[in-house]
Amino acid sequence: MTREPNTRxxxxxxxxxxxxxxxxxxxxxxxxxxxHPQLATDxxxxxxxxxxxxxxxxxxxxVLAALFTERLGRVxxxxxxxxxxxxxxxxxxxxxxxxxxPERTAAxxxxxxxxxxxxxxxxxxxxxxxxxxxxxxxSAMHDWxxxxxxxxxxxxxxDDPLRETLHAEPAGYDRYEAVPVGSTEIDELERSVDxxxxxxxxxxxxxxxxxxxxxxxxxxxxxxxxxPDHLQRRxxxxxxxxxxxxxxxxxxxxLEPTAQKYFVIAAHAAREGGDRPRAGEALSRAARQMVxxxxxxDALDLMKLANSGAGDEALPRTRAMLYTIEAWAxxxxxxxxxxxxxxxxxxxxxxxxxxxxxxPSWMQMFDEADLHGMQALAYRTLAEHDPSAAVIxxxxxxxxxxxxxxxxxxxxxxDYLSMASACFxxxxxxxxxxxxxxxxxxxxETSSHRTWDRLREMYxxxxxxxxxxxxxxxxxxxxxxxxxxxxxKGRPAMV
Numbered sequence: 362m363t364r365e366p367n368t369r370x371x372x373x374x375x376x377x378x379x380x381x382x383x384x385x386x387x388x389x390x391x392x393x394x395x396x397h398p399q400l401a402t403d404x405x406x407x408x409x410x411x412x413x414x415x416x417x418x419x420x421x422x423x424v425l426a427a428l429f430t431e432r433l434g435r436v437x438x439x440x441x442x443x444x445x446x447x448x449x450x451x452x453x454x455x456x457x458x459x460x461x462x463p464e465r466t467a468a469x470x471x472x473x474x475x476x477x478x479x480x481x482x483x484x485x486x487x488x489x490x491x492x493x494x495x496x497x498x499x500s501a502m503h504d505w506x507x508x509x510x511x512x513x514x515x516x517x518x519x520d521d522p523l524r525e526t527l528h529a530e531p532a533g534y535d536r537y538e539a540v541p542v543g544s545t546e547i548d549e550l551e552r553s554v555d556x557x558x559x560x561x562x563x564x565x566x567x568x569x570x571x572x573x574x575x576x577x578x579x580x581x582x583x584x585x586x587x588x589p590d591h592l593q594r595r596x597x598x599x600x601x602x603x604x605x606x607x608x609x610x611x612x613x614x615x616l617e618p619t620a621q622k623y624f625v626i627a628a629h630a631a632r633e634g635g636d637r638p639r640a641g642e643a644l645s646r647a648a649r650q651m652v653x654x655x656x657x658x659d660a661l662d663l664m665k666l667a668n669s670g671a672g673d674e675a676l677p678r679t680r681a682m683l684y685t686i687e688a689w690a691x692x693x694x695x696x697x698x699x700x701x702x703x704x705x706x707x708x709x710x711x712x713x714x715x716x717x718x719x720x721p722s723w724m725q726m727f728d729e730a731d732l733h734g735m736q737a738l739a740y741r742t743l744a745e746h747d748p749s750a751a752v753i754x755x756x757x758x759x760x761x762x763x764x765x766x767x768x769x770x771x772x773x774x775x776d777y778l779s780m781a782s783a784c785f786x787x788x789x790x791x792x793x794x795x796x797x798x799x800x801x802x803x804x805x806e807t808s809s810h811r812t813w814d815r816l817r818e819m820y821x822x823x824x825x826x827x828x829x830x831x832x833x834x835x836x837x838x839x840x841x842x843x844x845x846x847x848x849x850k851g852r853p854a855m856v
Contacts, residue, residue, distance in 0.1 A: 566610025
């Protein structure tokens, strides 16, 4: 019987620079390190995996995942290699391997976090993959997200055929031993999420990312034990919250493909727990990531799915938050009318939320200050196409700064930069200089690369005023302060 090539494995293999014989030798060596000295792979077998779509037996997929992860410097899972459940090559799935079967979510979560921790320990960058397009993700996940979750398949049961594979030690990292947990342990996990979330808001994602990924890895192990439905739902909620945080922190430090994978995992986890609004919010994070990276069309594709996938259970404030992200994407494309319409809908929804229903923990940071902050960002972005929007951006930035509470240092820096940029665009360099220096004075207190990205955007606007003494000094201070990557990549363009 003729089989189709495993194109996903072939693509990744092509990136490594290995020969088929070299990969065979590496598999044998790595397998011995992982406790399988009897494994004997040769060149012809590697050829069959790639050219004929043959699926190797365990532990070979895990061995390959470890090898490709180390070689490429970013997380590569079994699904990424085209090896799915019971040897499927992954045809018909997206390049990101979604959606996967419900019973695989805990395993994918644990495998991915374990690989991420391995990269972290070895000091590897982990940013070498390409982002999946928004249209690819949304088309692959639409039917799956809108289907009713079946809690009976949340996690593999003890008699599940996958038991041996899921409980075998994954490639090169420790697996949490699946044991039952009770409501007290879940209470503690939920409190830890609040602590991590507060730290991220104050200091950025760099310092605590590894701790969040490690906690998520353990929760994945807990989910491989079948708990009563009410506890299983809460565990899926913890997993979704931690995965969003891991994704947001990864995005905050520039690990973009890793961040996107965590957002997809978070949407899976939320949906498995029956929390469609949380799944929609997780996808909206992926959309915000796309706007930040200059891909607003991809963001709009993801926001369509986020809005529809959130379902009727989404609170007005949740929908308001989703609309602000869509508005930012529209602003990035210069669509002022569409942006204003979405921001108007967001304001109406925000006012309609009477607070009689306590928002979920993941929505409690979207308050009035954050609403104004997103409006400021949208209008400041639109001002690149329509300078008259800059004055409105200044108004919202001032309101955001007035309303910000303690513990939101990263957001305050963003507000300063929105204000400074809007002032430059509206031909007020003196006011812009004040806010730019406020941002510069505190930007080193966070580990957020996104704040530096926004600072670079603002720096570009200073070129028009380079003849002003204070602005010339400001430009020099920014050049000295910006982190310098390899080859000077951190240096802003001289304009």
